[in-house]
Amino acid sequence: MLKTNVQNSDLYNNNVGYERAGQHRIHFNGPATDFFEGALLGNGGLGVVVTTRPDAVLLHFGHNNVWDIRIAEEHRDEIMTFQEVYDRISALPADLPQLTDNPWYKEYCEMTGKNYSKAYPKPMPCGTLLLRYDRRAAEVLGHTVHIKDGRCTIDFLINDKRAVLELFVEGNYDRVWMKVTDTISGAAVPLFTEIKLLPDPETPLEFPQAEITKDAAGVISFTQVLPSMELPAVPYTPHEKDKAFRLAVRTSDLAAINQTATAAGAFACAELWEGLYTDVQAVSEKVPPSLDGYKAAQLETAEWWCDYWNKSAVILSDIFLEEIWYRNLYFFNCSVKEGVTCPGLFANWSYRTIGADWHGDYHMNYNTQQPFWLAFSSNHLDKHLPYVDMVDHVLPVSRSWAQQYYELRGAYFPHSAYPVEMTMMPYPVPHWGWEICETPWTVQSLWWHYLYSMDKDFLRDRAFQPIKEAVLFMVDYMKRLEARGEQWGDDNFHIFPTVVPELYEITPGFAKNSDCLIDLTLTRFLFRAFTEACEVLNEENSEQQLLIEVREILNHFPEYPTAESQRGRVFVSVEGEDPEVVYNVPIPVTTVFPGEHHGLHSTEDEYQTAVNSYLNHRNEGGNELVFYNLAGARLGILDLERFKRQVRYCLLPNGTCTDRVLMSGGRYSDTENFDFMSRMGIWFENFALPAVINECLLQSYNGHLRFFTNWNGQQAEFHTLRAVGGFLVSAEFKDGETAWIEIFSEAGSALSFYIPWADGALCSSSSGQHHIATGAMGTISTTPGERITIVRRQNK
Structure with a gap:
């Protein structure tokens, strides 16, 4: 006889989140x-x-x-085209200590940076x-x-x-x-x-x-x-x-x-x-x-x-982790809302010059994207819509820049942008303005929005065109004469030149400016997303030529750069890089996240390289609190106690986490003030901390649900976290194992999950059907509105 140990199958709309939030007040004495x-x-x-x-x-x-809203847009005619600037840089001596030692390049960078040096917009x-x-x-x-x-x-x-x-x-x-x-x-x-x-x-x-x-x-x-x-x-x-x-x-x-x-x-x-x-x-x-x-x-x-x-809830025996989850979701709701301008670096809290550093703008090499990572798994898709609006806002100037500056199709998304009217790139300085990863990165979450909702109308009306524009640019950029040919010693299409986020700038001879790891993994993600989107929307015929070009590039795609470290083979940001380099953005883990190419699903060798990369990583602090730890959770190796200590290190009296320096030896000297970012403003990006916890409880990035993959063995329960496929998932971990799972299918997608019990799983549907799943994985066909209960199979 098959038995179920679920005592209450109606786990929805029961005010769990509201009541648990009430336990996490923020108090200040005096x-x-x-x-x-x-x-x-x-x-x-x-x-x-x-x-x-x-x-x-x-x-x-x-x-x-x-x-x-004031904006400076001067020197438009002096910027030249990308090809003209590239040709001039190519002619500079490769043995310069740094490119800015050349008077022309130094003056060019100063000129192209003048607009951004103004105090406004902000x-x-x-x-x-x-x-x-x-x-x-x-x-x-x-x-x-x-x-x-x-x-x-x-x-x-x-x-x-x-x-x-x-x-x-x-x-x-x-x-x-x-x-x-x-x-x-x-x-x-x-x-x-x-x-x-x-x-x-x-x-x-x-x-x-x-x-x-x-x-x-x-x-x-x-x-x-x-x-x-x-x-x-x-x-x-x-x-x-x-x-x-x-x-x-x-x-x-x-x-x-x-x-x-x-x-x-x-x-x-x-x-x-x-x-x-x-x-x-x-x-x-x-x-x-x-x-x-x-x-x-x-x-x-x-x-x-x-x-x-x-919308969602967690009940954790680890009170501090639960506190992190609820408090940051509180700040998230305070700071972002459908129909309102997408927040910049410091959201909607400002006073005097607090909130004005870097214009408080949109930085597209992780800062702007990161807080919205929270929206998907926490089941707050509406909170992502201001970001989608921001993409629409920057799309015209991105198209214009691709056509007029790069002389290519599509859209090249900016390094920095403002929520004001723009007719040119705010920061066209090559040493950061040439970060190619920002184009696929800007549109990545549009595809996630579809995957987590299965909303074809959203995909068609809001996501497809920006994704296509990014694909057009990347295809043309990688098919340039300089990016392929005998000089490379292979028949691959390369991403060249590019800039590693927050590292190296443009180097003499472009020594560290090709095939950056994050460019490669995000471009691969972009091309696959576009291919799948065409299939979902029946656009394969209309986009036939572009799809042929995408497949050609994927068939001749560069390998990820690696190096041998003291921990073994690791990913590095560019070929020839010292694996002991101190990073700012945690580039070596980006094939895990946000690239989603590696994870618990990977082959043994690929997984081990990703793990080595995570453990070997040295980060100077400021851009890692969510980013790096989320990758650790994806790999199932996040040390939760250390994670909590790092959160405490960054905590401010108001309950938010600031960006703090972790080490010198990279861009920061031994005399650096490790708190120099703390008074800049309320760092909107760190409100994504609950996403790290969500990944410890539930993973679905590759379309297969995994439960409690990075948990510490303590009792835990979550309600209606959102998963790829349009599923709302609830589950409990108790007495050392998963106790029960409930899944609500919004879209009627096929459900695939890793079975957390060696004895197999009993799957019961709200339609009255029962199914036994055995082995490593279970699969179930679902219909929209169907609710499925999954428990350990027990024989009597």
């Missing part, structure tokens, strides 16, 4: 005066950092849509709301962020009685609500003596100065114009492309509050409007809603958060 100590709130568009001083509470506003801080109190009567004790429902509570002693300031960012509107109540009775109590708005102190002096106004109803506001011209006219003359934002706060009469406490306790609501200057002008008479709407806004926002948390 005044949090520093930006990086403050509470982080947001709704995916609006971001607020709440800091506390011994005399005031300050709310620093930012928004993903609000940027200093995220524009949206001002500060200051709530002052009399510290003779009141003392701040600390604050707590309740990630379950997005609230921040700040504890006070007011005349020796405990009180709490509660505030939250509304989920569906760019508003912040505030109230102060007695901790025990819940009655409203007076606290603040002054409320004021402060434009950001680092607002460019050439901008029209914002005027703070207060109307008869007590609404305080200011409007900040964001000119499109680099040097706006004085006096200011509006331009049709100018943008603006308006910050306003409605308050109760403080004198009345201080005399008679109201029952509700809500004393303020702040709201931000942003957009074109003409649109913001049109709402100049609007004010935040009446304060009696506090409760309704709070309930709607709690429901908004509940819907988010119920």
Whole structure:
């Protein structure tokens, strides 16, 4: 007789994530005066950092849509074409210590970098709301962020009685609500003596100065114009492309509050409007809603958060790993949202110059892509759509650059880009602007979106064209005369020249500028994705010629560069590289991730080379916290205890992880400040940390599900993680083995999974069918909406 040990097969929509999130509040004792100590709130568009001083509470506003939109696009005619620049570099002596020792090349790099050296574009801080109190009567004790429902509570002693300031960012509107109540009775109590708005102190002096106004109803506001011209006219003359934002706060009469406490306790609501200057002008008479709407806004926002948390959940006996998972998913929801501009390096939190380094822009050699790795396995596909919008935004300038600069078909995606109107590449300096990997990398997640959803409409309407444009460029680039021929000693198509991300730049004689490992693995991924996409969309006839070219290149594709290390054969970034080199981006593991060419499915030799590469890797820090450890999880060799220690090393008081240096010997000297990146901003990229944990629990990258492949033996449970094939997967690990698995098939894909029990598996469908799977793998046909329970086969 076959038995099942699943006690409850209805494991969906049971608020597990919402309830578990409630256990991971972020607490700070005492005044949090520093930006990086403050509470982080947001709704995916609006971001607020709440800091506390011994005399005031300050709310620093930012928004993903609000940027200093000015852009410098000079020297267009001096840049020349790629071929002209390549020919000049080729003529330089190969024995130069470095190319910039040549006066022409040094001047060329300086000229092509001048536009990027301007301070703009950059995220524009949206001002500060200051709530002052009399510290003779009141003392701040600390604050707590309740990630379950997005609230921040700040504890006070007011005349020796405990009180709490509660505030939250509304989920569906760019508003912040505030109230102060007695901790025990819940009655409203007076606290603040002054409320004021402060434009950001680092607002460019050439901008029209914002005027703070207060109307008869007590609404305080200011409007900040964001000119499109680099040097706006004085006096200011509006331009049709100018943008603006308006910050306003409605308050109760403080004198009345201080005399008679109201029952509700809500004393303020702040709201931000942003957009074109003409649109913001049109709402100049609007004010935040009446304060009696506090409760309704709070309930709607709690429901908004509940819907988010119920997309997926984990229950881990390792509390710190569970904390990492929930807290970073909280920050992710605060910082990215469908219909809002894709976040840059530092998302929607900024103040003064915090958030402005590297323009806070899109860096396409991992920074911009990394946070969205979280969206797939965590079952938040909607969070990936701002990235898709970003790809659409940069596609026209990428096409133009491919045609005019490279004189090739398709699109060459940029090293750096901005969410503003661009007509040329922001950073055309060869030593980073020639990173070829960024073109396949930019479009990679569009294919993932299809694989994890099986949404053919998305593939056809949003993904296929950008993927095809990248393929066109890569095909033409690899078929250039310089990239194939007798000079190579083989009949392969090479990726040449290129630049290893964050390493070497352009080297004399192009010594380290061909067939970079990450270029090869991502281009292979791109070509295979395009081939499969054509099959799915029945475009094989219409794309016949391009597919022939793709197959020809794949049949004459360069080998991955390797070297012999103290641990054996390893992958290196380029041929001839010392395996002891100190990296920035963890290039040697990129065939595992994001290349997805190697992993637990690989042959023994390939797997061992990948493992050696992971263990031999030396990283200077800053770009590895998620990236490197995710590759370790994919290989099933991630040391979870060491991973946790590394996370703790990078933790800030606000609960986020910053980028910190790990070692000197590469680009960093022995006297380097290992924390120099910590005060640049809130690093959006590190919110992808839960993706590392997901990969330890469930893998599906090659279309076959594996369970608990990198787990530490402790009890663990996950609910509705998303897998390739459009599957929502739940499972539990208990008493040293997988206890049960439940899978919901959204798309009706064929299900393939590694059987976690030697005795085989009993598979039961919601349709009433039963199936026994034995051996290493099980396969099941599914229909859309079908639910499958898988347990260990037991005989009685």
